[in-house]
Amino acid sequence: MSSERPVRKPPAARVSGAGLRLVPGDFDRLYRAHAAHIGSVALRLLGRRDEADDVVQEVFVAALDQPGRLAEVQSTEAWLTTIAVRLALRKLRRRRLLGLLGLNRAPDYEEVIDPAAPPEARVLLKRVYQALDALPAGLRLAWSLRHLAGESLEAVALHCGCSLATAKRRIAGAAQALEEVLGDGR
Amino acid sequence: MADERQELARRLEEARQWVRSAPDAQALASGLAGVHRTARRRRALRRAGSGLALVALVALVAGLWLRARPGASPSVDVAQTGPLPEQVDPSSGPTAPPPVHLDDGSTYALASNESRVVVTEVASKVVRLRLERGGARFQVSRRPERQFQVSSGPVEVSVLGTVFALERDGDRTRVRVEAGRVRTRWPGGETVLEAGDEGWYPPDPSPPPATEAASEAPTEQSPRPPPRPHKPSPTWRELAQRGAYRQAYDALRATSKAPEPRQRVRDDVRDLFLAADSARLSGHPAEAAPYLESILARHGGHPSAPLAAFTLGRIHLQLGASAAAAAAFAQVRALSPAGELAEDALAREVEAWSRAGEALKARAAAADYARRYPDGRRLDEVRARVEPH
Numbered sequence: 392m393s394s395e396r397p398v399r400k401p402p403a404a405r406v407s408g409a410g411l412r413l414v415p416g417d418f419d420r421l422y423r424a425h426a427a428h429i430g431s432v433a434l435r436l437l438g439r440r441d442e443a444d445d446v447v448q449e450v451f452v453a454a455l456d457q458p459g460r461l462a463e464v465q466s467t468e469a470w471l472t473t474i475a476v477r478l479a480l481r482k483l484r485r486r487r488l489l490g491l492l493g494l495n496r497a498p499d500y501e502e503v504i505d506p507a508a509p510p511e512a513r514v515l516l517k518r519v520y521q522a523l524d525a526l527p528a529g530l531r532l533a534w535s536l537r538h539l540a541g542e543s544l545e546a547v548a549l550h551c552g553c554s555l556a557t558a559k560r561r562i563a564g565a566a567q568a569l570e571e572v573l574g575d576g577r
Numbered sequence: 578m579a580d581e582r583q584e585l586a587r588r589l590e591e592a593r594q595w596v597r598s599a600p601d602a603q604a605l606a607s608g609l610a611g612v613h614r615t616a617r618r619r620r621a622l623r624r625a626g627s628g629l630a631l632v633a634l635v636a637l638v639a640g641l642w643l644r645a646r647p648g649a650s651p652s653v654d655v656a657q658t659g660p661l662p663e664q665v666d667p668s669s670g671p672t673a674p675p676p677v678h679l680d681d682g683s684t685y686a687l688a689s690n691e692s693r694v695v696v697t698e699v700a701s702k703v704v705r706l707r708l709e710r711g712g713a714r715f716q717v718s719r720r721p722e723r724q725f726q727v728s729s730g731p732v733e734v735s736v737l738g739t740v741f742a743l744e745r746d747g748d749r750t751r752v753r754v755e756a757g758r759v760r761t762r763w764p765g766g767e768t769v770l771e772a773g774d775e776g777w778y779p780p781d782p783s784p785p786p787a788t789e790a791a792s793e794a795p796t797e798q799s800p801r802p803p804p805r806p807h808k809p810s811p812t813w814r815e816l817a818q819r820g821a822y823r824q825a826y827d828a829l830r831a832t833s834k835a836p837e838p839r840q841r842v843r844d845d846v847r848d849l850f851l852a853a854d855s856a857r858l859s860g861h862p863a864e865a866a867p868y869l870e871s872i873l874a875r876h877g878g879h880p881s882a883p884l885a886a887f888t889l890g891r892i893h894l895q896l897g898a899s900a901a902a903a904a905a906f907a908q909v910r911a912l913s914p915a916g917e918l919a920e921d922a923l924a925r926e927v928e929a930w931s932r933a934g935e936a937l938k939a940r941a942a943a944a945d946y947a948r949r950y951p952d953g954r955r956l957d958e959v960r961a962r963v964e965p966h
Contacts, residue, residue: 422609451612508595514917515592539593
């Protein structure tokens with residue numbers, strides 16, 4: 392009778408990105424693959440082109456600085472989007488603070504709406520963004536990710552760094568506040 | 578409350594496609610250069626041990642994204658994995674927009690420079706695009722494990738390796754299949770089209786004339802939802818809130834003579850708008866007008882009254898009642914002179930007077946527009962309507 396011991400396989404090597412450097416072509420391909428999506432998400436969250444531009448640039452500068460993380464993450468797009476959401480949160484909080492101090496410029500949401508949009512859609516979108524300006528940043532982000540960027544509930548939780556239950560609570564809280572402002576009529 | 582939330586979600590779903598999405602290829606290329614510049618600058622600052630805040634550095638960088646101008650070159654978003662336009666097929670004709678190649682092997686070609694397709698998702702199991710306006714022809718690589726979907730307003734086309742073309746006109750889309758099979762869905766119905774089939778969706782609820790029906794290939798089937806003997810049938814209101822306008826219209830007509838209380842159109846702005854939409858978006862614009870007129874007659878002070886007047890003006894234009902349309906557009910401005918619809922309403926008033934043959938009134942309205950909106954987005958169009966040919 393054989394008395395062989397079972398062969399113990401060594402633990403699977405964990406992929407580590409430490410020490411990795413991106414070659415320039417890799418990063419450019421990454422940028423081309425994801426920049427428009429990140430830009431779209433940032434614009435929908437913030438409602439302002441200049442702030443969205445800043446976020447996009449910051450996201451990819453961060454990616455360029457962290458090639459190791461890029462190698463480790465399972466979904467590049469999800470990771471980049473999470474960075475974008477955090478940067479957007481910072482911008483929204485700053486905007487709210489400036490608004491309280493009377494230092495915020497009057498928003499011009501015309502710039503984020505397609506000129507070909509029908510008037511009804513333009514009116515609704517402007518009202519939505521104006522109503523969102525009055526919400527706490529965390530609630531606004533969760534709701535905007537869900538209803539303006541079209542993300543799933545799980546993705547909202549991931550990008551906001553919270554549990555699914557918290558994400559749902561934030562979305563519902565924002566929705567209730569918006570319904571009070573937008574609910575009657577159009 | 579749940580219904581109101583659902584309706585708001587539905588309206589937002591339709592409206593959010595009009596938020597500008599990705600910038601064009603030139604802006605993408607500039608953005609990439611900007612990222613490299615910024616990264617180099619920061620590495621230099623870190624090396625120098627600078628204490629400047631990164632936020633301040635970003636604030637000094639020039640704007641990267643060019644603002645899309647109206648009437649700009651074809652809007653082709655190739656974001657997720659598609660190539661930038663300079664990489665697309667150089668053998669395409671000089672006047673047609675070049676085809677766009679996606680990483681899964683599929684391609685699409687815009688029908689005109691005014692057409693617009695947005696790539697919204699590209700992953701191993703699914704590719705999603707959205708036809709925002711105009712038309713496009715899609716050639717989808719055959720990959721059974723991947724779903725390829727194109728949405729066009731309320732219409733969604735899913736394919737598994739085929740060639741098909743879409744042409745969008747407002748809320749309706751013509752689907753033409755050249756090879757393979759596609760499934761087309763819209764609120765309240767769906768159908769499968771095969772090579773050689775084509776049709777407009779959502780289908781026109783009115784029966785086609787006899788001479789046309791004989792020559793058309795079978796293009797539409799809209800299975801009714803199965804009867805639900807244990808639940809009360811949904812009200813026209815619930816159907817409209819879901820976007821099932823044809824069914825909502827049918828339900829309204831069926832109950833118009835002796836409506837149950839829950840089926841009656843209430844005299845409030847929300848219900849009247851929903852009833853108007855049910856008629857208008859199911860292809861019965863004339864029947865929408867009375868609901869909108871009720872809003873204006875009995876709820877003229879409501880914040881949404883200008884929108885009711887604007888919608889009424891569009892309906893009158895569609896029906897050829899140009900003078901009535903001009904009056905409705907003028908009412909928009911009377912109700913809300915500085916509102917969001919005022920500029921569009923004045924431009925439409927010029928159009929309506931022009932169509933009515935009232936040249937003097939059209940010129941007066943055009944002069945008013947130019948005075949109020951010297952940089953207006955419809956200035957060129959307004960001037961073109963009144964200038965002598």
